[in-house]
Amino acid sequence: MKLSFVKMQGAGNDYLFFDGFTQEIKDPASLSVRLSPRGLSVGSDGIILVLPAESGDHDAKMRIFNADGSEAEMCGNGVRCVAKFLYEERGVKKDVLKIETLGGLKTVGVSVEDGRVTSARVAMGEADFALSAVTKTPDAPELIDRPVRVGESTMRLTALSVGNPHAVSFWEDIENLDLPRIGPAVENHPLFSERINAEFVRVISPTSLDIRIWERGSGETLACGTGVSASVAAAVRLGICKKNTRVNVRVRGGLLAVEVTDDGIFLTGPCVTVYHGSVEA
Numbered sequence: 001m002k003l004s005f006v007k008m009q010g011a012g013n014d015y016l017f018f019d020g021f022t023q024e025i026k027d028p029a030s031l032s033v034r035l036s037p038r039g040l041s042v043g044s045d046g047i048i049l050v051l052p053a054e055s056g057d058h059d060a061k062m063r064i065f066n067a068d069g070s071e072a073e074m075c076g077n078g079v080r081c082v083a084k085f086l087y088e089e090r091g092v093k094k095d096v097l098k099i100e101t102l103g104g105l106k107t108v109g110v111s112v113e114d115g116r117v118t119s120a121r122v123a124m125g126e127a128d129f130a131l132s133a134v135t136k137t138p139d140a141p142e143l144i145d146r147p148v149r150v151g152e153s154t155m156r157l158t159a160l161s162v163g164n165p166h167a168v169s170f171w172e173d174i175e176n177l178d179l180p181r182i183g184p185a186v187e188n189h190p191l192f193s194e195r196i197n198a199e200f201v202r203v204i205s206p207t208s209l210d211i212r213i214w215e216r217g218s219g220e221t222l223a224c225g226t227g228v229s230a231s232v233a234a235a236v237r238l239g240i241c242k243k244n245t246r247v248n249v250r251v252r253g254g255l256l257a258v259e260v261t262d263d264g265i266f267l268t269g270p271c272v273t274v275y276h277g278s279v280e281a
Contacts, residue, residue, distance in 0.1 A: 012253015076225015
């Protein structure tokens, strides 16, 4: 049996999107492990299932599986692409779409040119800085710019959840950072019981950041919408960036924009269809 998919990317964060309205994907974790390796298979940061919503008031539900088969709560770039998928592939011609995720309901506004969605703005919700949000440990204190021993070195980390867990660290030089060594050490640090996504941030100005991202279950990725959102939220908390101000964030795959407001975090960025394909189930 063949399964159809659409490969899409947002600022280089690429996934294979499967229409769960019209086909059954019986083992998505194994499928993601099989299809994600670059150079050996289709290649992606994972797969995303676009499924019928549990509520009749919503447009769809998304499930995200990382390259290692683990399931993620949310993906900011992925949910923008789901909105594009719904608009273009399923004919849901709405300016605003409501998409269910394990990280909560996300509202996505789309920008359309010549019948195609070119970019989208996601209401990401509020940042939760309680350490219990990223460790599942009740009544834990916050971890805000605190020194943490990671491997053979010590780095300052700020931990928070934006629907999934993140640890943000600010660095002078991220280009020469040994991310294949440091990334896994942060991801698998015993402080974080569910593993964690790690962001390494260079401050260019109060409205401009440069970020490298180590995604839990996928390794270094060209972009991560939740990671970018968490990084700006951490920068606002530390007084580096300001609320109600657009912050441009350079990731390896392009440019994203984040605003932290009293109503939550808003992420804006591109969503691109790469190609349509099919695989044997």
